[in-house]
Every structure is written in C-alpha cells, then in structure tokens.
Amino acid sequence: xxxxxxxxxxxxxxxxxxxxxxxxxxxxxxxxxxxxxxxxxxxxxxxxxxxxxxxxxxxxxxxxxxxxxxxxxxxxxxxxxxxxxxxxxxxxxxxxxxxxxxxxxxxxxxxxxxxxxxxxxxxxxxxxx
Amino acid sequence: xxxxxxxxxxxxxxxxxxxxxxxxxxxxxxxxxxxxxxxxxxxxxxxxxxxxxxxxxxxxxxxxxxxxxxxxxxxxxxxxxxxxxxxxxxxxxxxxxxxxxxxxxxxxxxxxxxxxxxxxxxxxxxxxxxxxxxxxxxxxxxxxxxxxxxxxxxxxxxxxxxxxxxxxxxxxxxxxxxxxxxxxxxxxxxxxxxxxxxxxxxxxxxxxxxxxxxxxxxxxxxxxxxxxxxxxxxxxxxxxxxxxxxxxxxxxxxxxxxxxxxxxxxxxxxxxxxxxxxxxxxxxxxxxxxxxxxxxxxxxxxxxxxxxxxxxxxxxxxxxxxxxxxxxxxxxxxxxxx
Numbered sequence: 001x002x003x004x005x006x007x008x009x010x011x012x013x014x015x016x017x018x019x020x021x022x023x024x025x026x027x028x029x030x031x032x033x034x035x036x037x038x039x040x041x042x043x044x045x046x047x048x049x050x051x052x053x054x055x056x057x058x059x060x061x062x063x064x065x066x067x068x069x070x071x072x073x074x075x076x077x078x079x080x081x082x083x084x085x086x087x088x089x090x091x092x093x094x095x096x097x098x099x100x101x102x103x104x105x106x107x108x109x110x111x112x113x114x115x116x117x118x119x120x121x122x123x124x125x126x127x128x129x
Numbered sequence: 130x131x132x133x134x135x136x137x138x139x140x141x142x143x144x145x146x147x148x149x150x151x152x153x154x155x156x157x158x159x160x161x162x163x164x165x166x167x168x169x170x171x172x173x174x175x176x177x178x179x180x181x182x183x184x185x186x187x188x189x190x191x192x193x194x195x196x197x198x199x200x201x202x203x204x205x206x207x208x209x210x211x212x213x214x215x216x217x218x219x220x221x222x223x224x225x226x227x228x229x230x231x232x233x234x235x236x237x238x239x240x241x242x243x244x245x246x247x248x249x250x251x252x253x254x255x256x257x258x259x260x261x262x263x264x265x266x267x268x269x270x271x272x273x274x275x276x277x278x279x280x281x282x283x284x285x286x287x288x289x290x291x292x293x294x295x296x297x298x299x300x301x302x303x304x305x306x307x308x309x310x311x312x313x314x315x316x317x318x319x320x321x322x323x324x325x326x327x328x329x330x331x332x333x334x335x336x337x338x339x340x341x342x343x344x345x346x347x348x349x350x351x352x353x354x355x356x357x358x359x360x361x362x363x364x365x366x367x368x369x370x371x372x373x374x375x376x377x378x379x380x381x382x383x384x385x386x387x388x389x390x391x392x393x394x395x396x397x398x399x400x401x402x403x404x405x406x407x408x409x410x411x412x413x414x415x416x417x418x419x420x421x422x423x424x425x426x427x428x429x430x431x432x433x434x435x436x437x438x439x440x441x442x443x444x445x446x447x448x449x450x451x452x453x454x455x456x457x458x459x460x461x462x463x464x465x466x467x
Contacts, residue, residue, distance in 0.1 A: 027196065027410050027411070028410070028411055028460050028463045028464070031460065031464075033460075033464070035461060035464050035465055038457060038460060038461050038464060039140075039144055039461070041457055042144055042147060042454065042457045042458060042461065043144075045450060045453050045454045045457060046147050046151065046454060048450055049151060049447065049450040049451065049454060050151070052443065052446050052447050052450055053155065053434075053447065055443065056434065056439040056440070056443035056444070056446075056447065057437060057439060059440065059443070060437060060438040060439060060440075061438050061440065062438055062440060062441075063440065079438075080438045081435060081436055081437070081438040103289075103290050103386070103388075104289075105289040105290060107289070107290055107292045107293075107386065108292065108385075108386070117435060118435065118441060119440055119441050119442075
C-alpha cells in the first residue's frame with residue numbers, strides 16, 4: 001500500500017516538473033510485473049477465452065422475443081442463423097394485426113422470409129378496427 | 130543452450146501472437162462447420178462490415194497513438210447518424226418545417242462540423258486541463274448521448290427511429306460499386322479505402338502526423354523540440370471526431386434507419402481492433418496497416434461466431450476477454466523490449 005502511494009507521489013512530481021500535458025503518459029510505465037507472471041496471465045486469459053468460445057458454441061441459438069403489446073402473448077423462440085421466424089398471429093380485441101416489426105414504432109414490418117442473423121425482439125403492430 | 134533459446138523464441142512467438150492463433154483456430158472451426166463462411170457472399174459481407182467500421186477505428190487509433198483513448202466515439206457516430214437521417218428525408222418529423230431533404234454535401238459538412246466540435250472539446254480538455262482522455266471522453270460520451278435523446282424528441286418525433294431517407298443518398302452510400310457474381314460490393318467500401326489512404330498520408334507524410342507520434346511517445350521531449358503539443362492533441366481528437374461523424378453518415382444509409390442506440394459500444398470494437406493491430410497503449414506506436422488488420426480480424430471472428438449462432442450475450446464476454454488479452458500482449462511486448 002505504502003509503496004503504491006509512493007509511486008503515485010513520484011508520478012505527481014514528474015507531472016509537475018514536465019511542461020507538457022502529462023495526462024498522456026505511458027500507462028505501463030509504473031507497472032512492476034515480471035514477464036513470467038505476465039505470460040501466466042496471458043495463458044489464463046487465453047484459456048478463459050477458449051472456454052467462453054466453447055460455452056458459446058454449446059449454447060447456440062438466437063432468442064427471438066415477441067412483444068404482443070396488448071394482444072395474446074406469443075412465446076419466445078430459439079432460432080439458428082439463416083432460419084426464418086415461425087409466423088404467429090396474436091389477437092387483440094378491437095384491433096387488426098398488421099404484422100411484426102423490429103421497431104417499436106412499426107416503421108418497417110418484419111418480412112417473414114428474412115433470414116435471422118441475431119437475437120431480436122419483435123413488436124406487434126396493430127391497426128384500430 | 131541453443132535449445133533453450135529456441136524454446137524461448139518459440140514461446141515468445143506463440144504468446145505475442147496468441148490472439149492471431151486463437152482467431153485462426155476459430156476461422157478454421159467455422160469454415161469446417163459452415164463451409165458457406167468462406168463463400169463469396171460471406172467474404173463480401175465481412176469486407177463490407179470491415180469497411181463500415183474502419184473510419185471509427187482510424188479515428189480512435191490516433192487517440193491511442195497519443196497514449197490516450199476515446200470512449201465518446203460510438204455516441205458521436207450515433208449523433209451523426211441521427212442528424213443525417215433527420216435531414217436527408219423529405220418528411221422529417223424532427224424538423225417538420227423541412228419539406229425537402231437538404232443537399233447531401235451540406236449534411237455531410239454539418240455532421241463533420243458536429244464531430245469536429247465534440248472532438249475539439251475532448252482534445253481541448255485533455256490538452257489544456259491535463260485531464261485523462263478516459264475521463265474527458267466518458268463525460269462527452271454521456272453528454273452526446275443526452276443530446277441524441279433530446280434531438281430524437283424534437284419536433285413530432287417523440288424518440289422514434291428515423292428512416293425513409295432519400296434515394297440519392299442511399300444510392301451514394303449503399304449503391305453497387307461492382308458485382309462479384311450476384312453479390313454486390315457497396316460504395317462505402319470505396320469511401321472507406323479512400324479515407325484509409327488519407328489517414329495513412331496524414332500519419333506518415335505530414336508534419337502533423339509526425340508530431341502526433343512524437344507527442345505520443347514522449348510529450349515532454351516533443352515540447353522541448355518545438356512541437357506544439359496542445360495543438361497536436363486538439364487536432365488529433367478533432368480528426369478522430371470527423372472520422373466518427375463520417376462513420377455515422379455511412380451508418381444511417383447502411384442500416385437503413387437511425388435510433389438513439391445507433392453507434393452504442395462501437396468504440397469498444399474499434400479500440401480492440403487497434404490494440405490487436407498493434408497500436409500500443411504505450412503511445413507513439415501504430416500503423417494504419419495494423420488498424421486495417423485489426424478491424425478485419427475482429428470482423429472475421431464475430432461474423433464467424435454469428436454464422437454459428439453464438440448469442441450476442443456470449444459475444445460481449447468474448448469481446449471483453451479479447452481486449453484484456455490484447456492489452457496483456459501489448460504490455461508484454463513493452464516489458465520484453467524494456
């Protein structure tokens with residue numbers, strides 16, 4: 001702890017004596033770590049990355065959520081890349097279902113033939129009957 | 130003895146290139162699982178997405194060369210995108226009095242001016258008040274987001290997404306540059322290449338570029354040798370702001386709409402691309418070719434994982450780890466040199 005404070009003080013002193021804006025300085029300058037330790041850290045991080053990749057690959061699928069917005073609820077679906085949504089039509093009293101849209105304001109309706117390329121939420125678009 | 134040295138050399142090589150090795154393994158895996166990944170359509174998709182993200186990475190790279198960073202980048206892209214979308218339409222809800230889209234070059238100039246202004250605020254605060262770029266750009270990131278949200282509430286828009294941009298603008302950005310088979314390469318790929326050449330020229334052939342590297346590697350020495358450090362810092366951040374604005378200008382047409390979320394987290398991809406590409410946080414080190422390779426590699430790995438339907442939730446964790454590893458490798462290179 002003490003040593004850390006010392007380092008910080010030294011840095012301040014350097015900052016004061018310098019003429020230029022020393023908010024920009026080498027961020028690794030005061031790092032005291034051996035290359036060997038760093039190598040181990042890199043190895044651990046690489047292992048974690050590989051683990052994350054494996055977990056990701058074992059839980060594949062994009063979640064397609066539906067917000068019926070007052071209509072009969074539609075269950076979320078899990079779809080793979082390139083698949084299409086299972087078109088489901090909710091019902092709502094006094095309204096006609098126009099279609100699903102990725103935008104809450106229904107600016108563009110979702111074309112059921114569009115291939116899925118990621119998780120998304122679709123909003124029901126209604127027109128008053 | 131020789132064997133020991135050889136082993137050390139091999140270990141060095143593996144650790145310094147750990148990121149490239151992992152990316153190569155992922156690409157091989159994806160290509161085996163989904164051979165379509167190496168098809169023309171997929172490769173053009175990767176190249177187009179790389180082109181779309183190149184300007185922002187080129188901008189941020191300058192800030193990293195200064196031993197700084199810029200986390201306001203994504204929001205500046207977003208602001209530029211919503212301004213573009215709101216002005217290049219014949220029915221602007223944000224500007225109801227605007228019955229016709231403004232001329233395209235004028236809108237480009239407006240967004241460039243906005244990007245440069247925010248870049249100026251970033252650069253000025255870093256240079257004049259000696260604030261760390263992280264803190265400065267964190268605050269401008271929040272301020273810019275606030276401005277985006279307020280702008281989206283303007284007129285009769287009520288925060289809704291903006292779309293319906295005029296055809297000539299869409300054609301200018303996403304029109305066909307040339308076709309390979311049935312797949313077309315969009316125009317913005319050409320623009321991204323032009324900007325890459327311009328930034329390469331600025332970095333390597335101008336006094337400003339040389340000053341930028343000098344300030345990045347040692348601001349004190351740069352100042353002693355007559356470089357106007359403050360001016361250089363301000364200009365680097367302004368140039369970065371302009372590049373973000375251009376990214377936003379492309380994005381409105383590329384995505385086909387603009388929302389308050391446009392550009393969110395773009396800076397994280399751009400910063401990781403730079404570090405993977407060898408633009409060091411030490412400052413004063415970096416090449417345009419490195420940035421290009423970094424953006425491309427990241428795009429390859431993320432498109433590949435997307436092809437395999439890996440969810441976005443997991444991609445965040447993977448992205449975070451990639452940044453950590455890239456930094457650790459960057460630090461390792463610095464320590465072994467020292």
